[in-house]
Amino acid sequence: MSKGKINVSVENIFPLIKKFLYSDHEIFLRELISNATDATLKLKHLASVGEFKGNTDDVKIEVKIDKEGKKIHIIDQGIGMSEEEVKKYINDVAFSGAEEFLDKYKDEKNQTGIIGHFGLGFYSAFMVADKVELITKSFREEDEAVKWTCDGSPEFTLEPVEKKERGTEIILHIADDSLEFLEKARIGDLLHKYNKFMPVPIKFGTREEELPLPEGADKDAKPEKITVDNIINNTTPAWTKQPSELKEKDYQDFYRELYPMQFEDPLFNIHLNVDYPFNLTGILFFPKLTQNIDIQKDKIQLYQNQVYVTDNVEGIVPDFLQMLRGVIDSPDIPLNVSRSYLQADGAVKKISSYITKKVGEKLSSLFKNNREEFEKKWNDIKIVIEYGMLSEEKFFDKAKSFALYPTVDGKYFTFDELQEKLKPAQTDKDGNLVLLYASDADEQHSFIEEAQAKGYEVLLMDSPIVAHLMQKLEGENEKVKFSRVDADSIDKLIQKEENQISKLTEDEQNKLKEIIEGIVPKEKYSVQLEALDSKSNPFIITQPEFLRRMKDMQKTGGGGFMGMSNFPEMFNLVVNTNNDLMKKILSAKSKRTEYVNQALDLAKLSQNLLQGKDLTQFIKRSFELMS
Ligand SMILES: Nc1ncnc2c1ncn2[C@@H]1O[C@H](COP(=O)(O)OP(=O)(O)OP(=O)(O)O)[C@@H](O)[C@H]1O
Numbered sequence: 001m002s003k004g005k006i007n008v009s010v011e012n013i014f015p016l017i018k019k020f021l022y023s024d025h026e027i028f029l030r031e032l033i034s035n036a037t038d039a040t041l042k043l044k045h046l047a048s049v050g051e052f053k054g055n056t057d058d059v060k061i062e063v064k065i066d067k068e069g070k071k072i073h074i075i076d077q078g079i080g081m082s083e084e085e086v087k088k089y090i091n092d093v094a095f096s097g098a099e100e101f102l103d104k105y106k107d108e109k110n111q112t113g114i115i116g117h118f119g120l121g122f123y124s125a126f127m128v129a130d131k132v133e134l135i136t137k138s139f140r141e142e143d144e145a146v147k148w149t150c151d152g153s154p155e156f157t158l159e160p161v162e163k164k165e166r167g168t169e170i171i172l173h174i175a176d177d178s179l180e181f182l183e184k185a186r187i188g189d190l191l192h193k194y195n196k197f198m199p200v201p202i203k204f205g206t207r208e209e210e211l212p213l214p215e216g217a218d219k220d221a222k223p224e225k226i227t228v229d230n231i232i233n234n235t236t237p238a239w240t241k242q243p244s245e246l247k248e249k250d251y252q253d254f255y256r257e258l259y260p261m262q263f264e265d266p267l268f269n270i271h272l273n274v275d276y277p278f279n280l281t282g283i284l285f286f287p288k289l290t291q292n293i294d295i296q297k298d299k300i301q302l303y304q305n306q307v308y309v310t311d312n313v314e315g316i317v318p319d320f321l322q323m324l325r326g327v328i329d330s331p332d333i334p335l336n337v338s339r340s341y342l343q344a345d346g347a348v349k350k351i352s353s354y355i356t357k358k359v360g361e362k363l364s365s366l367f368k369n370n371r372e373e374f375e376k377k378w379n380d381i382k383i384v385i386e387y388g389m390l391s392e393e394k395f396f397d398k399a400k401s402f403a404l405y406p407t408v409d410g411k412y413f414t415f416d417e418l419q420e421k422l423k424p425a426q427t428d429k430d431g432n433l434v435l436l437y438a439s440d441a442d443e444q445h446s447f448i449e450e451a452q453a454k455g456y457e458v459l460l461m462d463s464p465i466v467a468h469l470m471q472k473l474e475g476e477n478e479k480v481k482f483s484r485v486d487a488d489s490i491d492k493l494i495q496k497e498e499n500q501i502s503k504l505t506e507d508e509q510n511k512l513k514e515i516i517e518g519i520v521p522k523e524k525y526s527v528q529l530e531a532l533d534s535k536s537n538p539f540i541i542t543q544p545e546f547l548r549r550m551k552d553m554q555k556t557g558g559g560g561f562m563g564m565s566n567f568p569e570m571f572n573l574v575v576n577t578n579n580d581l582m583k584k585i586l587s588a589k590s591k592r593t594e595y596v597n598q599a600l601d602l603a604k605l606s607q608n609l610l611q612g613k614d615l616t617q618f619i620k621r622s623f624e625l626m627s
Pocket residue numbers: 031035036039076078079080081089090093094095097118119120121122123168
C-alpha cells in the first residue's frame with residue numbers, strides 16, 4: 001500500500017467544496033455518471049478502431065444504494081485506470097480541476113446564475129461523502145486493479161485490490177448531513193432530472209416485466225413475470241437522430257417524453273442541426289400559447305452531450321423564443337461562466353442568431369406551403385412572432401412576409417396585402433392609409449358596425465403587446481396609421497374632405513355646447529361638436545388613439561411613458577350636430593337634462609361603460625321617458 005499527500009495549496013479543499021457549492025450538492029451524481037459515461041464511450045471508441053478486442057455491446061453503468069451501509073456505488077464497465085493513471089488523473093488532474101474551479105467560483109460567487117457547474121468533476125463526490133473509494137481496473141489486461149481511498153483530507157492511500165472485471169467503481173460513504181441521498185426516491189429523481197437522455201444505459205435497481213402470453217393461451221392465464229434491469233434513460237433521444245429518420249409521431253412522442261404533464265400536442269417543431277461554425281442539435285416545439293405570457297414551468301432544456309445542464313437558457317436562446325419548449329444540446333456553450341460573460345461570448349451570439357434564423361425559416365415555409373393551416377395556428381403563435389418582431393430586427397424583416405393581421409370577420413392579411421387591398425377605400429384626405437382595428441370585437445361592436453357600413457375593414461388586434469408593434473409599423477411606414485375603431489367618430493378617423501356641413505347655425509352650435517357641458521361631468525368628458533352623418537348616433541364616446549395606446553404600451557412595459565397609467569380616465573364626447581336629437585335638446589324646455597343624460601348613457605352603454613348607480617338611473621329614466 002502506498003500513501004501520499006495530494007499536492008494542493010489549500011490545506012483542506014473539501015470544506016471549501018461543501019461551502020461554495022452548498023445549494024448544488026446534488027450535482028455530484030451527474031458528475032460521477034458523466035465520468036462513467038466518458039470512460040464507457042472511450043472504450044467504445046477504442047473498440048471501433050480495433051484497439052480493444054472485447055465486446056462492448058451491452059456495457060452499462062449501475063447506480064446502487066446501500067442504505068444500511070450508508071453507501072452509494074457508481075459502477076461502470078469503461079476503460080478503467082492503471083495505478084499510474086489514478087495518480088495522474090485523480091490525484092493531479094482532478095485535483096487541479098477542483099482547485100481551479102473553486103478559484104473561479106470564488107470570484108464569481110456574487111454573480112448570480114452560473115449555468116451548471118461543469119469542471120468540478122470527480123471531487124464533487126466530497127460534497128456528499130466523507131470518504132470516497134475508487135476501485136478500478138484498466139481495459140489493458142496486464143494492468144493490476146487498484147483501490148484509491150481518501151477521507152476528505154489531502155491524504156490518500158493507493159493499494160492493489162482484487163477486481164476481475166474491467167471498469168471503475170466509486171463508493172461514496174455518505175456523510176451524516178447528506179443522508180437524504182440514500183433515499184431511493186431522491187436518487188431516482190436526480191437520475192430522471194440529469195441523466196434521462198444520457199448515451200450509455202444506466203441501471204438503477206430492477207423491475208418486474210410481464211412476458212407476452214403464448215399463442216392460444218387460456219383466457220384466464222396469468223402472464224409470466226421476469227425480473228429485468230431498471231434502465232432509467234433513453235440513450236437515443238429524438239434530437240440525436242437525423243430529421244429524415246423521424247416522423248411527425250416521433251416528435252410528438254418525444255414531446256410527451258420531455259413533458260409528461262403536457263396534454264396538448266405542440267403546434268409544430270423545429271429540428272436544429274448544425275456542426276459548423278459551432279455544434280448544436282436540438283428540437284424546439286411551438287406550444288399552444290394563450291394571452292397569458294406568464295412564466296411557464298415547462299421550459300427549453302439545455303443539454304451538453306446529452307447531460308442535462310439547466311432549463312435557464314437566457315442569453316443562449318433569444319428572449320422571444322423562451323416561450324417555446326424543447327431541447328438544445330451543444331458542447332460549445334461555455335457552462336461554468338457567468339451570464340454576462342455568456343452574452344458577450346461570440347459562439348453563444350452565433351447560436352442565438354442561428355436559432356432565430358431557423359425559427360424564421362420554419363415559419364416562412366409553413367406559411368408558404370400551407371397558408372390555410374398557418375392561419376388556423378396564427379392565434380396560438382402570434383405572441384411569439386409579435387414579440388420577436390419587436391425585439392429582433394432581423395426577425396422583423398423576415399416576419400414581414402408571414403406575420404398576419406386578421407380582421408374581425410376572420411380574413412387574414414399580410415402587411416403588404418393590407419396596404420394593397422385597403423388603400424383605395426381607407427386613405428384619408430392627407431394620403432394616410434388608416435388601418436382600423438378593434439381590440440375586442442364584442443365591446444367595440446357598434447363602432448365596428450359603423451366602420452363596416454362604410455365598407456372599411458376592421459382588424460382584430462388583441463394580443464397584449466400589439467400596441468408596441470403598431471407603433472413600430474407606423475415608424476417604419478410613414479403613411480400608415482393605426483386607429484382603434486372607437487378612437488373617434490368614423491368620419492373623423494378616416495377624414496375624407498375638409499369641411500362637413502352642419503345643420504345647425506353657429507349660434508345654435510354654441511348654445512348646444514353650453515347646454516351639454518352644463519350637464520355632463522366636466523372632469524370626464526371633453527365635448528366636441530361634429531357634423532356627422534344624420535344617421536350616425538347623436539353622442540359617441542371615444543378615447544383618443546394616442547392616449548389609449550400609450551396606456552396599453554405602458555401596461556406591457558413600454559419605455560418612456562412613465563406615469564401614463566396614473567393619467568385620469570378622460571374621454572371625448574362627440575356630439576353629432578346633424579342628428580335630429582340636437583334640435584330637440586335645443587328646443588326642449590322640461591326634459592332637456594333627461595335627453596342629454598339619456599343620450600350620454602346610451603353612448604356609455606355601447607362602450608360597456610355604464611355600470612352601478614348610473615345604470616340603475618338609466619333604467620329608471622328610460623321608463624319615465626316612455627310614459
Ligand atoms: N469512471 C472513470 N473511469 C475512468 N477514468 C475516470 C473515471 N472518472 C474519472 N476518471 C479520470 O479522471 C479524470 C478527472 O476527472 P474529473 O471528473 O475530475 O475531470 P474531467 O472528467 O476530466 O472533466 P470535468 O471537469 O468535465 O468533469 C478524468 O479526465 C478521467 O481521466
